Structures are given as C-alpha cells and as structure tokens.
C-alpha cells in the first residue's frame with residue numbers, strides 16, 4: 110500500500126527505494142560473512158520481519174535454510190509487556206548450525222537478548238542478528254546487532270512489516286505513526 114493513502118501516517122521516514130537498496134547491501138555483507146562457514150539457517154521473527162525476511166534472503170547468494178519463530182510482543186498497546194514468550198517455535202534442530210535471526214526492530218532489546226540466549230542454549234554454532242531497524246534510545250538490554258538496516262528516532266514506526274495493533278504492516282515505506290493513534294490507546 111502507498112503510504113500517502115494511509116491517514117495514520119505522520120511522515121515517511123525511509124522510502125521503499127532506500128529500503129531495497131540497503132537490503133541489497135546487507136545481503137552482500139551476509140553473503141561474505143557466511144561464505145564457506147557451513148550450514149546457515151535464517152530465522153525470521155513473525156510477523157514484523159516477514160517483508161524484510163523475504164527481501165533479505167533473496168539477496169543472499171548462498172544456500173540457506175529458512176525457519177520462523179513467533180514471540181509475544183506489544184499486544185495492543187505501544188508499550189512492551191516486559192516478558193518474552195515463544196508462541197511458535199523452530200521446526201528444525203539447530204545444533205551445530207549458524208543461525209541468523211532476522212528481526213524488524215530492536216527497541217528495548219528484550220526480545221533479542223532472550224532469543225540469542227535461547228538459541229545458543231540449543232547448541233547452535235553461532236547466533237547473529239540482522240535487524241531492519243534499530244531504535245537505540247529505548248534500549249534496556251544490551252544486544253549486538255551485526256547487520257543493521259537503519260537507525261530510527263524514538264517514535265512509533267509502522268510499515269514494511271511493522272504494525273500498530275496489527276494494522277499498517279503492508280505500507281511499502283517505513284513511516285512514523287501519528288501520535289494521536291497510540292496516545293488514545295494508552
């Protein structure tokens with residue numbers, strides 16, 4: 110969906126053309142990083158990373174396995190609930206394999222610090238992170254993001270997979286949501 114057709118959008122932060130360009134670069138970086146390193150499983154975190162996951166994996170010039178996880182997130186508010194719960198787990202055994210977690214945004218860092226620990230406990234060979242966005246101002250848990258798309262300000266972001274209360278995921282640009290939308294929810 111074009112962002113100018115959505116009246117919840119305050120402004121476009123990163124247009125689709127820039128997103129595509131950056132994901133191509135990330136795909137190249139990831140290709141170089143994992144060349145001749147053994148098996149790589151790319152793990153997309155549902156549902157926010159869906160668009161990033163498909164675009165990114167198409168830009169990796171290696172044979173990779175694809176899997177998905179779903180974890181609890183913000184529910185219907187714009188504040189994090191503080192706990193992480195696995196709603197859908199991996200289909201594959203990851204022992205001895207390289208794992209690249211693909212996430213939409215690192216905010217507090219709680220989700221990813223939990224996931225990295227959880228996947229390392231399963232004896233993965235390595236666990237790294239590719240995140241489309243990084244919102245460093247709200248970080249409470251330190252996470253090392255090896256492949257980062259863009260740094261964003263402390264605003265509520267929608268589009269290119271990111272939602273507010275399950276809406277706006279299919280906007281093609283990365284956008285700032287109008288404050289009036291989430292302030293009335295809290």
Ligand code: IMP
Nearest residue numbers: 157215216217218219220265266271272
């Ligand atoms: P965490 O606070 O780093 O654990 O972030 C958890 C999840 O919150 C992310 O994977 C997103 O799904 C969601 N999230 C954080 N910030 C935003 C935002 O600005 N827009 C939409 N979703 C967000």
Ligand code: MG
Nearest residue numbers: 154157182213
């Ligand atoms: Mg998410």
